Amino acid sequence: MSQTHRYQGPAFFSHGFRPFFLLSALWAGLAMLIWIAMLGGRAVLPVAFDPFSWHAHEFLYGYLGGVIGGFVLTAVPNWTSRPALAGMPLAGLVALWLLGRGAVAVSGLLDWRLVMLADLGLGIALCAYLAREILRGQHWRNLPVLLLIALLTASNALFHLDASDGGPAFEGIGLRLGLAAAVALISLIGGRIIPTFTRNWLAKRDADRPPAAFGRGDAVVLALTILALLCFIIQPQSAPTSWLMLAGGAAHLWRLSRWRGLATLPEPLLWVLHLAYGLLALGFWAEAAAGFGWIAPAAGRHVWLAGAIGLMTLAVMTRASLGHTGRALHAGGGTTALYLALAGSVVARLLAGVWPGQLWVLHLSGTLWLLAFFGFALLYLPVLTQPRPATA
Structure with missing residues (x-):
């Protein structure tokens, strides 16, 4: 019997698509409202990024990162016929995504290295999970998916490096690499x-x-x-x-x-x-x-x-x-x-x-x-x- 079948907790944490899709959609809307306020000159959040860089980052790595989390945690069990993550392990991954959003939101108050590590948490965890499932199931056909998600995660690190120099990170190589991935x-x-x-x-x-x-x-x-x-x-x-x-x-x-x-x-x-x-x-x-x-x-x-x-x-x-x-x-x-x-x-x-x-x-x-x-x-x-x- 799979872990999902044994799971008896709240339905919200029974499958990866449930929390990640809902929270990602809410963040896509909320981040747009914050972005509009930023364009109006209001300092809504103490972010270290310039408004344009924050806007691009939170779509490509915030919203998309969450959707990819929901997709991977839902699709991989179908690809491999192995148990899906549910309950506390899934809640832990959701917490990593929320940690990244929170760290970036107050990045102006923190060392940029700490913000970067917090923001990379979900991407690294998803890569580790996907690599384990591919190796155990010998599903080499899905290796390109792992490589592209790893590239997206690496590009996020480059984005933080670009931003740490004080320049417009939305014009940097990190964002272009992430968009290309x-x-x-x-x-x-x-x-x-x-x-x-x-x-x-x-x-x-x-x-x-x-x-x-x-x-x-x-x-x-x-x-x-x-x-x-x-x-x-x-x-x-x-x-x-x-x-x-x-x-x-x-x-x-x-x-x-x-x-x-x-x-x-x-x-x-x-x-x-x-x-x-x-x-x-x-x-x-x-x-x-x-x-x-x-x-x-x-x-x-x-x-x-x-x-x-x-x-x-x-x-x-x-x-x-x-x-x-x-x-x-x-x-x-x-x-x-x-x-x-x-x-x-x-x-x-x-x-x-x-x-x-x-x-x-x-x-x-x-x-x-x-x-x-x-x-x-x-x-x-x-x-x-x-x-x-x-x-x-």
């Missing part, structure tokens, strides 16, 4: 789950043409992605990097076109995954446009950050929360509204970069972001905190 992770995991979920859904409807299976073309796309991201890390605004970004975006759109996305339009739980991957491809083009000087770099980068990462994680959180609590894999009107709100937030943020004088567009983007993530927390609160239905 996140984009590569979505390219890898998205390439697994999107065609698989689409294939399973179409098979139930007797579709005559399933999504294309992984082949040499996909391998070429991933190789091109790695090359483009390496150049992005080293020389983000150079002409060769911009041309590679253009090629990378086209390659990912070609890959996405083979997964039958249009056939999934009746089911928002599926088309949102295709849309998020499409934003990943467009993010390459946005970085190219920023490199050529056509749009502001911050606006272009939000296509990856808020668009690809934000929408993909929201899609995964909703699907996993429904599926792992025995509910139907169908997005109702409320969940669909969450997707549309976040997509609208991304469009508005990009437009704000094109029309820098139109502050109302920025306000619209922030409002839609709050609706998406606070809306998820409200709508999925009973799903994530209550026991699995007896009929499921």
Whole structure:
């Protein structure tokens, strides 16, 4: 009998996705409110980072770090058929994530080394857990996932090093390495789950043409992605990097076109995954446009950050929360509204970069972001905190 089956405590700590998804969504909304206050000149928190660096850090390492925690702790037991963490071990990992958020929030009062160690705790623990499970189960196929999460954790350390020099860490190599690791992770995991979920859904409807299976073309796309991201890390605004970004975006759109996305339009739980991957491809083009000087770099980068990462994680959180609590894999009107709100937030943020004088567009983007993530927390609160239905 698995540890999860023996667990008799609160449902909230029965599976990793429950606390991490709920707390991450709440933090995505709360951090946006704090960020808006910071832009207004109010010193809400005694942070050591400049406002822009704190904003970027708490999305990429705070929010995304928590979502990755929930994903890994939920997916790995399915990959390895080994017991899932529950109870006190899971609560301990949640405490590590909260410790990191608290340490960064008061980083202006602490030595930066202590803040960095506190902030790296969850990432290091997840890497150790994933490495143990891969070794025990001999699941070498998932080794790239471990390597990318380790890169993301290492980039967080570099971010703290960049910030300790007093410069804008959001422009440093640490953030670029972390963003590249996140984009590569979505390219890898998205390439697994999107065609698989689409294939399973179409098979139930007797579709005559399933999504294309992984082949040499996909391998070429991933190789091109790695090359483009390496150049992005080293020389983000150079002409060769911009041309590679253009090629990378086209390659990912070609890959996405083979997964039958249009056939999934009746089911928002599926088309949102295709849309998020499409934003990943467009993010390459946005970085190219920023490199050529056509749009502001911050606006272009939000296509990856808020668009690809934000929408993909929201899609995964909703699907996993429904599926792992025995509910139907169908997005109702409320969940669909969450997707549309976040997509609208991304469009508005990009437009704000094109029309820098139109502050109302920025306000619209922030409002839609709050609706998406606070809306998820409200709508999925009973799903994530209550026991699995007896009929499921």
